[in-house]
Amino acid sequence: MKNISTSIIKNKLPRYALILLMLVYSYFLWLMIKITLQYWPIQTDVAFLSIKQDYIHLLHYRIAFFVHVFSAIFVLLAGYTQFSNSIRTKYPQWHRHLGWLYVVVTLLFAGPSGFIIAIYANGGSSSQIAFCLLAFLWMLFTAIALLKIIKKQVPSHKAWMIRSFALALSAITLRAWKYILVAVFHPKPMDVYQIVAWLGWTLNLVIAEIIILNKIK
Amino acid sequence: MTIKQLFSLSLISLLTVACNPNASEDAKEHIITEEVQNIDKEKTLSSEQKEKVQHKTAVAKDVILSLYVGVFRSKKMNNKKNPMLENKISISLDSISHDVLFGHSVVAGNNRPFAGKFIKKDGLYIAECKEPGDDKYDGVFTFTLNPQDESIKGAWTSNDKKLAVTERSYDLKKVEFKYNPHQELGDISAEVYQSSNTNSNEFERITSDAGKFNASTSLLKKEDVENMYKRDLEVMRNAIYARHGYSFKNRQMRNFFDTYVDWYIPVSTDISKDLTDIEKKNIDLIKRYEKHAETYYDEYGR
Numbered sequence: 001m002k003n004i005s006t007s008i009i010k011n012k013l014p015r016y017a018l019i020l021l022m023l024v025y026s027y028f029l030w031l032m033i034k035i036t037l038q039y040w041p042i043q044t045d046v047a048f049l050s051i052k053q054d055y056i057h058l059l060h061y062r063i064a065f066f067v068h069v070f071s072a073i074f075v076l077l078a079g080y081t082q083f084s085n086s087i088r089t090k091y092p093q094w095h096r097h098l099g100w101l102y103v104v105v106t107l108l109f110a111g112p113s114g115f116i117i118a119i120y121a122n123g124g125s126s127s128q129i130a131f132c133l134l135a136f137l138w139m140l141f142t143a144i145a146l147l148k149i150i151k152k153q154v155p156s157h158k159a160w161m162i163r164s165f166a167l168a169l170s171a172i173t174l175r176a177w178k179y180i181l182v183a184v185f186h187p188k189p190m191d192v193y194q195i196v197a198w199l200g201w202t203l204n205l206v207i208a209e210i211i212i213l214n215k216i217k
Numbered sequence: 218m219t220i221k222q223l224f225s226l227s228l229i230s231l232l233t234v235a236c237n238p239n240a241s242e243d244a245k246e247h248i249i250t251e252e253v254q255n256i257d258k259e260k261t262l263s264s265e266q267k268e269k270v271q272h273k274t275a276v277a278k279d280v281i282l283s284l285y286v287g288v289f290r291s292k293k294m295n296n297k298k299n300p301m302l303e304n305k306i307s308i309s310l311d312s313i314s315h316d317v318l319f320g321h322s323v324v325a326g327n328n329r330p331f332a333g334k335f336i337k338k339d340g341l342y343i344a345e346c347k348e349p350g351d352d353k354y355d356g357v358f359t360f361t362l363n364p365q366d367e368s369i370k371g372a373w374t375s376n377d378k379k380l381a382v383t384e385r386s387y388d389l390k391k392v393e394f395k396y397n398p399h400q401e402l403g404d405i406s407a408e409v410y411q412s413s414n415t416n417s418n419e420f421e422r423i424t425s426d427a428g429k430f431n432a433s434t435s436l437l438k439k440e441d442v443e444n445m446y447k448r449d450l451e452v453m454r455n456a457i458y459a460r461h462g463y464s465f466k467n468r469q470m471r472n473f474f475d476t477y478v479d480w481y482i483p484v485s486t487d488i489s490k491d492l493t494d495i496e497k498k499n500i501d502l503i504k505r506y507e508k509h510a511e512t513y514y515d516e517y518g519r
Contacts, residue, residue, distance in 0.1 A: 031518075047512075047513070047518070047519075048518075048519050050505055051443065051505065051506060051509050053505070054439055122443060123443075124440075175517050175518055175519065178517075178518075179515070179517050182514060183515065188445065189444060189445070189446075189510060193519075
């Protein structure tokens with residue numbers, strides 16, 4: 001999200017602010033890597049899976065879960081490179097390679113697997129709908145962004161990629177909201193889960209639209 | 218504009234990480250009222266009395282061999298040693314041989330036998346019974362049993378005078394213990410000690426969710442337990458043990474069941490063999506959610 005802004009805002013970010021933002025982003029990426037590594041070597045009764053024992057016997061759930069966990073972490077790398085004007089102009093090859101990595105991981109691995117595990121989400125129909133919608137929109141926005149760049153429609157590509165990445169960032173923001181809500185309000189575990197299932201990505205989309213509007217101006 | 222928003226967002230999250238609000242504002246003081254009781258102590262038994270006792274042994278058996286339950290109150294204690302002021306105790310009078318009374322007490326996760334002489338005086342039975350003495354918490358029970366109102370009143374003094382509590386009193390009522398899976402916690406909302414230190418003012422709230430399901434009679438599903446606080450899950454699970462008469466070593470659970478659950482009678486320190494299949498399955502399920510809540514509830518993650 002931080003790099004999005006660097007490329008978009010016409011008045012460039014002061015250097016110290018950019019560094020700070022990248023540090024914060026790196027910190028959250030580090031947390032996500034730690035969460036991912038909880039499941040390595042592959043284990044079916046740890047962490048989140050300890051409360052998914054009703055579904056873990058389903059082969060397609062198991063496959064989808066591990067595909068999601070071990071692929072989705074790579075889309076976050078895009079946060080470092082894809083929204084930087086200087087990287088895109090100086091090293092266009094890098095932008096393209098990492099762009100393909102992002103699109104392939106999202107459309108073929110993290111997105112579809114996310115949709116499958118969303119069907120079995122904790123917290124009942126409310127959070128199941130939220131996560132299914134999140135997975136669907138994520139893939140949709142990513143696909144549109146890909147089509148736009150194939151047609152060389154760069155401004156449109158940028159806008160749809162900002163939307164796509166805003167949804168990818170829900171992995172971080174959802175957990176941050178959960179942390180904040182628990183620390184402040186001490187809600188029951190599934191109550192907070194149902195809230196963040198929506199809050200975790202809708203607010204990101206709102207911010208994305210604000211960023212896109214500012215950019216287009 | 219956008220940068221500022223991003224900044225303030227990350228600032229907010231950083232700030233929240235820094236503050237750790239404590240949910241114990243409404244913690245209240247635990248007030249204990251001490252009751253001073255007059256305890257009859259008859260230490261010497263004359264030979265004349267002994268004979269009488271033997272004649273009446275048969276009668277006494279029917280009258281007094283039973284289970285008695287009530288509060289075991291501290292009277293002399295060392296506050297520096299973090300004493301438990303009150304525990305529920307059950308005293309079981311098991312057999313009589315000549316003028317010797319055999320029984321055992323169950324309190325605070327400790328099941329200890331005792332034996333001692335007793336006499337009958339003015340319709341009351343007066344006994345002095347010793348615990349074996351090979352346990353740190355052993356001592357001597359002196360009590361008066363009143364067959365009329367089916368009560369036991371007395372005192373207990375520890376052998377080791379360096380214990381946190383060296384003298385306790387008790388006023389017990391005759392009860393019958395029978396495992397009843399239908400015993401409910403009901404609509405309970407209470408506070409328990411947060412830490413093992415009962416002098417601290419840290420309390421944790423138990424909500425009415427803890428009594429929402431009876432884990433001894435109905436097989437629980439994940440939907441039943443997934444939206445419950447860890448502490449409520451713990452109470453729901455321990456209610457299973459309480460129905461079997463388990464005497465809790467865990468201070469928080471003991472404090473809760475002693476204080477708020479009137480049907481609870483501690484009669485055993487090992488009930489693992491008594492658990493039903495439904496109870497075992499529910500214990501596994503609840504434990505899994507307790508563990509998950511403990512590790513992940515307030516963590517960054519899911």
